Amino acid sequence: MPEMMAAPGVGAMERVREYEELKGVADPAIVSNASRSGLGVTFWVCFTWVAVMILLALLASVLHLTNPNFQNYNAVNAGPSIHHLLGTDDLGRDLLSRIIYGSRVSFVIGFASVGIALAIGGALGLLAGYTGGWIDSLLNAGSLVILAFPALLAILVIEAFWLPRTLLKLTIIFAVAGIPSLFRVIRATTLSFASREFVVAARAMGATTRRILFKELLPNVIPAAVSFALIGVAVAIILEGSLAFLGLSISLPTASLGNIINEGVQNNNLSTNPLIALWPSIYIFLLLVALNLMADRLRARFDVRAGNL
């Protein structure tokens, strides 16, 4: 994932925490209460929150929500009421419905692109980390070159020309951008396990490479993979929002969190109806904090290290 764009801070937390551990300084934050044995309350609160949001997005069509694209010209820029719990936008569309349907876009882009990136990048990382040699050198150098190129730039150029913008195309572009980062995470984690006793022992007992990769290494790599995948999902959601500001997110009138915020800051809406931008901003904020905290707890629990990436 192009971590360096959008939010300079995303992904930086693990390095800070490693430094704190090096210095023997505790993190006193009220949210950082994971122990070596459990994931802590914070994780489960965040998990529940994200799960509820995903459930809402999944069940959007059976929830009897207003059609997110239905324009009621008699209720333009209406405040929150019993008919429109979060109010309406400047075309009289129900904001609650738009946000829930819009979150679908974020979740699909986030989870699908990271899933694809993890499947491809992860498989290559596992292979490179375990076998080493020229495959490793080649893949590693390739990932460095791609990471050196500002991903945002490539995404902008491709998006500007590859029309029309659909959910599928956005997912593919984001997935490709995420492959090198996830490759490096999985490769580094695999490397740290490849020389451990249980792998060496398995090899001595004549286990096939395939068996070692899938039975011995994969289960140990999964916590790191999940933790960084969560960060990846957060980055993809941020990326969708940033692109929406350039009119480069999914085509209108489809609601996405980024599209709604973008609409909310345009046409003087911040003065006339700040709720349009405010609700999805709050939604994104809570979602991202939850995803980041979950990733953070996972890393602390399974002692995932980012130092060698």
Place this chain on the structure above:
Amino acid sequence: MARYIGGRVVQLVIIIFFISIVAFLLVHLLPGDPSTAILGPNDTAQARAELLRQLGLNKSLPLQYWTWISNVFHGNLGISFLTHQTVANAIGVAFPIDLELIIVSQLLAFLVAIPLALVAALRPNRLFDRIATTSTYAMLAVPTFVIAVILVLVVAVKIHIFPATGFNPIGQGLWQNLKTVLLPSIALAVGSVAIYYRLLRADLIATLQEDFITMARAKGLSTPYILLRHALRPSSFALLAGAGLSIGSLFTGAFVVEILFQLPGIGFQLIAAINSRDYLVVQGMALVAAIAYVVINFGVDILFTFLDPRIRRA
């Protein structure tokens, strides 16, 4: 050490070579060519063929790449077909804006992070420390565009202190200039504040437990004096390292901020060029931005290798 740096330089050159190929292919493999935009209503088959010949777009891709890259080596990045300005000149105008954004945002980040860390480190794990440290999680998670929306809503729309978007060059006076740069810089600084605060806090807490601080306390020196004169300096290496290492990412972070706040820096100009298919500008700016990014990261990396040889092993 020399061998290590030599190896890294070779690596850097290879990466830059690939970057130039990517920058070139990005523009050339995509559908549509600039001739339509240049010709406008004069678009006939003959005029188009003539123009493609003039621009060298009728040659093979490797040959086009060679022409372009050898011009780049002579300092000639080409000319914008839209403004007839040299690409190098356009970059020269846009780049200082990125630089100003980064400098102002980092000054702001230090201005906030250092006092916060000093207060928090004095009484670790107490209320202030807990609140400040907890909020860093939020600061690192919230995307720039959400910060931008909130800033514009509160500061520009409700109170009318700063303009919401746009840029005044420094030629119009320092205050006029800062008025347009401050909000974007704050948006860019939020993530840095969280990182700097936590790095400095960790170092300060460790330093404050050392003997020379206990000694200073025994001498009856005041707490603020000890913090500022004795503890701060030996505790600031990680802070400076963190600042150095984040220059590269700030450079692309500035990109997003420029677009949100309509500041005509590299990021903003690139979007304009992409939209008008001003392909030599896209190519040139992409090349320069990507090279600047890797070279800055490389420079900072080497600098810290000298300062702290332990990093080399990582």
Place this chain on the structure above:
Amino acid sequence: MAFPAYLATQVGYIIALAQLNNPTSAAQTMPIGTGPFKYSSWEPNDHFTVVKNPDYWRSGLPYLDTVTFKPIVEDESRENSLKSNTIDLMVSHDPGIIRDLRDSSSYQQVTDLYSTVGEPDMDFICLNCETGPTSDLTVRQALAYATNPEEVVKLFGDGVLTVNTSLYPPGSIYRPADNGYPKFNLAKAKELVAKAAPNHGGSISIQLIDIPDPRQALIIQALQSMWQAAGMTVSLNQIQQVTYIDQLVGGQFQAAADEQFASPDPDLNYVWLSPTTANPPIALNFARNKDPRIETALQQGRTHSDKSARVEAYQTVDKLLAEDLPYLWFSRAPWSITGNTTVQNFANPILPDGTKGLGFAGGVFSPTQIWMKA
């Protein structure tokens, strides 16, 4: 009749020999002309500065020593720059901003909403009469009946715009009493869709293109909603201006949100309306409406010098457009210039000799007669 107006367009410009001899590089960035101001400096995307031309042919003019033009893309940014005194004058096309600045006593404003030189720009949807579903007149009629201009103006006119379903604004001598343009009628639209659908594979699907502008984005979403209510499938595509113009000129579009037709004399719209300019590869008659009756009327307007024959000709053009429906009208597209109170003599300008200065047309004004209050 329109000859003087044509002289003031590109045709009539006097070009410097130095520029003709050297059509590349420097000449294109350092223009030479005969106007009141001389080129001083240009920083693309930042500013363009001109200084007073001491040899200008009208003595005493211009009053200003320098004028700096700054491109500020977004209307809101421009408004903020005006409010923070970063700029003195701004042009705006946004009815909401025109209204806000008009209602404030700190600013003075000139718009072409109420009066203008010649005919103003119109906001409309351009339909491709040559290819695609919109080449079917029944489909165009269905679209016209499905579109509710009152609703569009209510939603996006900010209380400033009024409905105008004609090529000409109210009060224009060329505007017929009733041009016969279809009135909003959803039932009739549905009926027409049902009638036309079998000829288009059972359903009518239309793509509406526009440039990526925030206000336009809302308008096309509202139109999509209206047309879908009549039973058509509508997709939206926001494309960059360069590509957008390519598609208009090249005819690779079905429906396009457009604004056009400001002109000091109706004959200047000949190139946009005539069937003679509707042919590939480059058609300036974007809609490609090839009604020979329109050509006849346009020729009548062009070749006659007496007022009544011209009025009749151009009224006929408007009636034929309402019949052929290459354009779905909503309202006029307003232009405005707003300045702070130090800028003098830009609204209803008076020249030194007491005569009236150049007015405001199609968003264009002349800085020649402006001065600043100390």
